[in-house]
Amino acid sequence: MRQDADAGTGKGGPAGVTGAGGGDMLRGMASLTKGTENRPASPSAVPLEPGEAIPRPYPPLWLLALVTFSGTLAMHIFVPALPSAARSLGVGAGAMQGAITFYLIGLACGQLFYGPLADRFGRRPVLISGLMLYTFAGFVALFAPGIGSLSVARFFQALGGCAGLALGRAMVRDTAEPQAAASRLALLNLMVSAGPGLAPALGGALVALFDWRAIFGLLAAVGLGLLLLCWRRLPETGQMRTGIRAGHVMRDYLRLLRSPAFLGFTLGGACTTTSMYGFISASPFIFVNELHRPVQEVGLYLAVMVLGLSAGSLVASRLVRRSGIDRVMIGASLAGLLGACLFLGVVLSGHMSVALIMPPLVLFTFGSGMASPMALTRAISVNPAVIGSAAGLYGCAQMGWGALCSALVAIGGDPAVGAGLVLVGGCAIGQMGFWIAGRSRRATASRDADAR
Known part of the structure; x- marks a missing residue:
């Protein structure tokens, strides 16, 4: 199939992205991702070959970045509020770090289900359903x-938010071949990583100006805004598979888990x-406790760290064309x-x-x-037949590992030593x-070469 089969103009997409509005949206998408792919003439100008699939439209990369970022936003923005929330709720530091762990567990669990559901029913309806849960849980929190009630609300907020984490990346892979997808995912990662750099600073400002609960009001508003944007601007990119049952889902997961x-x-x-x-x-x-810095500075230090993420993603998007993915x-x-x-x-030096x-x-x-x-x-x-399931399983592993790391640091006596050991390990x-x-x-x- 030609490359343009992945670079559709919106024909065949859902309502709200077809016609002139869809063309304007996709032209904007092309300018956003200029240089990431070599995209030939649109399929509307090039007749499809017999049996060739109808092209799938590109979703706006900025919108995928926002929905992907929303899943981790609720964690990063709450970090500076942990000491304040602990005092307000009358609990210790370990219990409040547990609220982060619960959120990560929710992110991990949800992605196991979103991938198969998206493969069966399509990316768009599943993502919109997740955003609805994310918004409702924000109001509850x-x-x-x-x-206890905060941790439960955070868990369900994570279940909703992880829809963006799993499906935003899968939608990029739906519409590009591996080399081009790596470049677009690097750009997506660059956009997403800028958010966590700003989120802790924003969270610290909200705590200083209002109260730690104001953070959840903002998150609910963000979820509602993304819900409306996705309803109007997000096309379907997946190829829905009929007849998927729980046994099929488990078979897909086992097939992936058997792959070294x-x-x-x-x-x-x-x-x-x-x-x-x-x-x-x-x-x-x-x-705050060991280096005696004000809580408002925590977000600034995390923002500096995230600059490293952004710089790494930007460098990767350029290097991958010359050096290859593996190097x-x-x-x-x-x-x-x-x-x-x-x-x-x-x-350890003291x-x-x-x-x-x-x-x-x-x-x-x-x-x-x-x-x-x-x-x-x-x-x-x-x-490639189970991209959604693979993205969900990958995201589950990411967040599951993150939850484990958060829990390990929380049970240690010295948070700095615990964090250092976790990073190195x-x-x-x-x-x-x-x-x-x-390997x-x-x-x-080598086996494929011998077979030929």
């Missing part, structure tokens, strides 16, 4: 009277990227491991300061920003995962 390549890329991507959540959940207590991924993982080791060394810990942390996030889109592209490309395991995946791909390529 706004009025939660205690830590998928396991390696997923393990590597999860450990390299979301080990950072262990540090994020501990960051208010590290900066960029391995080099990025090694850079992240070096940054994690340097951070742990500073903590001379911890903001000036000494920030450069290693930025190096770590730079490596994570480069490795993340590469690992994701490889993982969900292992079996995560990067080391991630590097091992990439090695397993690379599996080389063995498969």
